[in-house]
Amino acid sequence: MSKFAQVTVKNNRYIFSGDFHHICPNQPIRDLDNNGRLTGITNPRDMTYVHSYGGEAVFFENLSRGKIHGSRCDNPECEFTGTVYLPFRIHCPDCLAKNTVIDLTDICKTSARIHTFMVCERSGAFNTLAKPMKFINIEFDGVATILMSYLSVGEPRIGMRVKPIFKTTDPTYTILDLSWVPEDTQKNQLPPGFSFG
Amino acid sequence: MITFSHRQLKTPRLLRPVYLVTAGLSKCDRAMPDKRTEELCIEALAMAAKLIDRTPAELKKYIHTAYYGHFADHFGDQLLGEAVIHDRLGLDPLGNVGIKTGGATGGSTLWEAVKAVASGYSDCVLAMGWERMDEVPTDEGNHLIACAADKDWETPLGHIYTGYYAVMAQKYWQVFGREEDSFRRTLAEISVKHHGYARFNPFAHGGMKITAEDVINSPVVAYPLRALDCCLMSVGAACAIICDEDTATELTKNTRNKPLRIWVAAGSHTLRPACRRNMEIPLLPNESPDQYKDLAERFPGSERYPGFTGFLAARISALYAYNMCGITDPSEDLDLVELHDAFTISDIQTYEDLGIRPYGYGRDYVESGDCYHTNPRTGQPGKLPSNISGGLIGCMHAVGATGIMQVFEVATHLWNRWAEIHGDKALWEKFGRQKPDDWQDLQVAGARRGMAVSHAGVGSHVTCTVLMDPDSLIKENA
Ligand SMILES: [Zn+2]
Secondary structure (H helix, E strand, C coil): CCCCEEEEECCCCCCCCCCCCCCCCEEEEECCCCCCCCEECCCCCCCCCCCCCCHHHHHHHHCCCCCCEECCCCCCCCCCCCCEEECCCCCCCCCEEECCEEEEEHHHHHCCCCEEEECCCCCCCCCCCCCEEEEEEECCCCCCCCEEEEECCCCCCCCCCEEEEEECCCCCCCCEEEEEEEEECHHHHCCCCCCCC | CCCCCCCHHHHHHHCCCCCEEEEECCCCCCCCCCCHHHHHHHHHHHHHHHHHCCHHHHHHCCCCCEECCCCHHHHHCCCCCHHHHHCHHHHHCCCCEECCCCECCCHHHHHHHHHHHCCCCEEEEEEEEECCCCCCHHHHHHHHHHHCCCCCCCCCCCCCCHHHHHHHHHHHHHHHCCHHHHHHHHHHHHHHHHHHHHHCCCCCCCCCCCHHHHHCCEEEEEEEEEEECCCCCEEEEEEEEEEHHHHHHHCCCCCCCCCEEEEEEEEECCCCCCHHCCCCCCCCCCCCCCCCCHHHHCCCCCCCCCCCCCCCCHHHHHHHHHHHHHCCCCHHCCCECCCCEHHHHHHHHHHCCCCCCCCCCCHEEEEEEEECCCCCCCCCCCCCCCCCCCCHCCCCCHHHHHHHHHHHHHHHHCCCCCCHHHHHHHHHHHHHCCCCCCCCCCCCCHHHHHHEEEEEEEECCCCEEEEEEEHHCCCCCC
């Protein structure tokens, strides 16, 4: 019986358990227009990768707690000191000093608006979002950058006010734990597992 | 706000003149179950040799280093595929290196090849690019392309790269296109043009005789983009031979290929499109400092630059390239262009980034008829024909090969060999394609200078490659 790949860290080393890959047989590819002659072979690949969030881990951990963290350059020597980033940047892109992690939850709740958006019927393999997907790019007061995310309720429109929701029940610990809804959305309209934080 | 130092904006300089001597292209198609990639690469190299009346073996004796453009190892499940191709081309033990910059891989490969010759390291370099996007189903292909975005912040969002592009399209559509039906029709006309030109190109696999209505009624992919607004996914290979002056002269002696001066410049604006900081618009030589002062009044919503409406990488690469070779106005100084029309709307965005039209007015390049081989309004030659190959929408998009295909296509005009190559009935037959009865000669008469723009998704990397007849240079000592 196979078991999902699991990883923990101990003494700053990864400890692996479970199955990280599955072996499936190669299958011949045959040309039906030419007497079924061999043209190639399938190469099944099913692997689980391990990935470190590094200095961004705090952002992904806090989504599950209903918080949005960004970062700010506080280096007084920096030409652009005080610049606030969301998406989170571990280091200032100008001076490369380590940024200060800051809680932007309130700014996100009060000033988020849609900069642009797109509604997509198609997805790539491994997608877990419901279709049509409503991607939105969100701007915030006092934040230098724009955040890419998705709208879970209603139809997006440029300039529309939105507020964040969080997958606080069974979080995925990915960017998908953060989503957005129109500002007048009520609690009972939220998708399963999501809350206002 | 992002700012640049004058050192960062220094005009790039080649230490000696560099020439495109010949180029080649394989058949391009959606799938090629009967061919290994090396067979396509050999097809392209054999064509390059044939155009200068040499055998592949003779041409290979000149090659000193090789640059290979191949974007996605994932697609072929073959890491370091470059080494496999290099060996199969029989070029061991020459030095070689792989280049990957997403959709701009072909252009970046030329960028490296040109620098190798300009520096004096090599006198003759092979730039070869390929991709095969037929070895996974389409949805997995979309996932693999989306892996080129930021895997923590973007890829989980739908695993579809088109989506990251489409948010830019939506912004442009609303801000500069004003959601007008007339703008939607102009987008459709680009698709009609590119599918139409591709009908006369034996290498192309997207040739179609369609109308604007067909485009506007095709299935929505991501509104306002429809299926016929989008580029092809292809398998194919393309190559170019880049040389110094002496080698170029020797290799082209008594042939129909005149060595063409070549310059390549590159810019970037890395992924995470949502994470763009704003800046002042960098001005091209044909723009004035005050011309964008009231842009936001004319087009509300365009306050942020580059925001989601322009490709900063395209603008910066054009700035470097124009200054390098003396272009002051692309519409006046160039005779034709091949642009990276991943989508009809990104094609329009690029007209503005390149200064073919000012920001906000890209649509006029199409509506004026300037972008056509023959201006449909006047019946006269178009002022600056674009994508006569059919581009990515009509000809092909085999990622690592695309930027080199574009340069091959521009060069055939500058050599005045477009009709000879594209009208060759034997080539149509070899590719198993029917040469249309209404086939037209699309040679741009008297073409002396051209440009190809190679572009990676959401504008992460862009290169501008300029080709000039050495007797029609704009700037001495360029
Ligand atoms: Zn800083």
